Amino acid sequence: MKRALIVVLLMVPALAQASNDASERQAETHEIAIRAEQFSFTPNEIEVVAGTTVRLIIEAVNVAHGLAIPDLGLSAVARPGADPTVLEFLADTPGRFQFTCSVFCGSGHGEMLGVLTIVPASGVAQREGPDRVDDLAVDLVEPDFNLVTLPTTLRLPRNSLAFRLTHRFSRPLDGGPGDGNLLEDFFGFDSAAFIGLELRYGIAPGAQVGVYRHNSRNLQIFGKYNLLWQRSDREIGLDAYVSLEGTNNLRANRSPAVGVVASKRFGERAAVYVEPMWVGNTGRQLIHPEPLFLSDEKNSFLVGLGTRIRVRETVNLVAEYVPRVSGFDNGDDHVSLAIEKRAGGHLFQVNVSNGLGGSPAQVAGGASVDDWFIGFNITRKFY
Numbered sequence: 001m002k003r004a005l006i007v008v009l010l011m012v013p014a015l016a017q018a019s020n021d022a023s024e025r026q027a028e029t030h031e032i033a034i035r036a037e038q039f040s041f042t043p044n045e046i047e048v049v050a051g052t053t054v055r056l057i058i059e060a061v062n063v064a065h066g067l068a069i070p071d072l073g074l075s076a077v078a079r080p081g082a083d084p085t086v087l088e089f090l091a092d093t094p095g096r097f098q099f100t101c102s103v104f105c106g107s108g109h110g111e112m113l114g115v116l117t118i119v120p121a122s123g124v125a126q127r128e129g130p131d132r133v134d135d136l137a138v139d140l141v142e143p144d145f146n147l148v149t150l151p152t153t154l155r156l157p158r159n160s161l162a163f164r165l166t167h168r169f170s171r172p173l174d175g176g177p178g179d180g181n182l183l184e185d186f187f188g189f190d191s192a193a194f195i196g197l198e199l200r201y202g203i204a205p206g207a208q209v210g211v212y213r214h215n216s217r218n219l220q221i222f223g224k225y226n227l228l229w230q231r232s233d234r235e236i237g238l239d240a241y242v243s244l245e246g247t248n249n250l251r252a253n254r255s256p257a258v259g260v261v262a263s264k265r266f267g268e269r270a271a272v273y274v275e276p277m278w279v280g281n282t283g284r285q286l287i288h289p290e291p292l293f294l295s296d297e298k299n300s301f302l303v304g305l306g307t308r309i310r311v312r313e314t315v316n317l318v319a320e321y322v323p324r325v326s327g328f329d330n331g332d333d334h335v336s337l338a339i340e341k342r343a344g345g346h347l348f349q350v351n352v353s354n355g356l357g358g359s360p361a362q363v364a365g366g367a368s369v370d371d372w373f374i375g376f377n378i379t380r381k382f383y
């Protein structure tokens with residue numbers, strides 16, 4: 001929006017020509033006449049498509065009025081009796097932007113408000129409403145709903161689906177009894193795998209629900225609600241997360257979980273996560289049972305820590321560490337490292353982890369004490 005072209009002057013035909021030549025995106029101009037009077041703008045709701053040049057032609061009635069769009073750094077003043085003022089800019093950032101009167105014009109001055117909506121060029125958002133607009137944009141440092149096992153604060157557009165496949169090869173990277181060498185076993189890709197299939201759906205703005213079915217016959221249902229959405233560098237993101245899972249398709253060993261996902265994005269470079277979570281009935285489905293049980297606690301409290309660092313335009317490094325700070329803690333704490341590539345709505349991630357699980361109870365149940373496993377996650381967004 002910093003690049004917004006601002007021209008506050010009477011129209012000069014030559015300028016329009018120069019603007020047309022500057023790029024094809026600017027070739028389309030959307031001209032809108034706005035009448036400013038005490039104390040309203042007509043119209044007060046404007047919708048334009050991203051990539052078009054917007055030309056607001058502002059006419060003031062009786063007294064001088066201003067039209068300011070603070071979030072876009074735009075402002076212009078119109079005077080009665082004079083030619084209309086032209087405020088021209090390139091609408092390049094999708095979103096909803098409030099505009100106000102910027103010249104005090106009387107007792108109702110504060111009520112002179114309007115909204116400019118810049119919708120993405122894709123027709124889908126235009127058809128389906130403005131609340132989906134921002135959720136459809138690709139977030140470069142938060143491109144997925146998960147790190148490796150931990151959730152992120154990525155919002156899922158309302159009425160949209162996302163699918164994820166998790167795959168962990170069970171052959172340890174340093175071999176196991178009776179295994180050939182790592183290369184002959186193709187890094188474990190020959191071996192049996194723990195596979196999870198996940199489908200999630202956006203039920204409302206900021207709210208999503210999903211199911212995750214693991215081939216250990218564990219079935220998890222979960223929900224996530226976005227409480228805080230990081231819109232600037234000074235803010236943070238915060239999601240509430242709830243989950244219920246159980247073996248034998250949720251019939252046995254049920255394990256609830258509740259927690260929050262706090263995120264902080266650093267520009268387009270990195271994001272970090274802190275995720276305190278309580279997981280109940282943790283010790284019922286151990287993928288890596290270690291002989292030494294140090295506690296007969298049933299529940300775990302864990303704090304997931306993670307980061308995603310963008311190292312190339314569409315390539316990220318991901319790391320997560322999930323210490324259990326109290327309660328049941330058989331085995332080691334989960335550690336995962338990954339490299340991933342985003343291609344449109346696809347994300348392909350190769351990961352190495354000391355655990356084979358993916359759900360909260362599987363992660364809280366502990367990782368292997370001495371083995372590491374290779375795996376991958378694939379996400380597909382259907383929007």
Ligand SMILES: [Cu+2]
Binds near residue numbers: 102105112
């Ligand atoms: Cu005014």
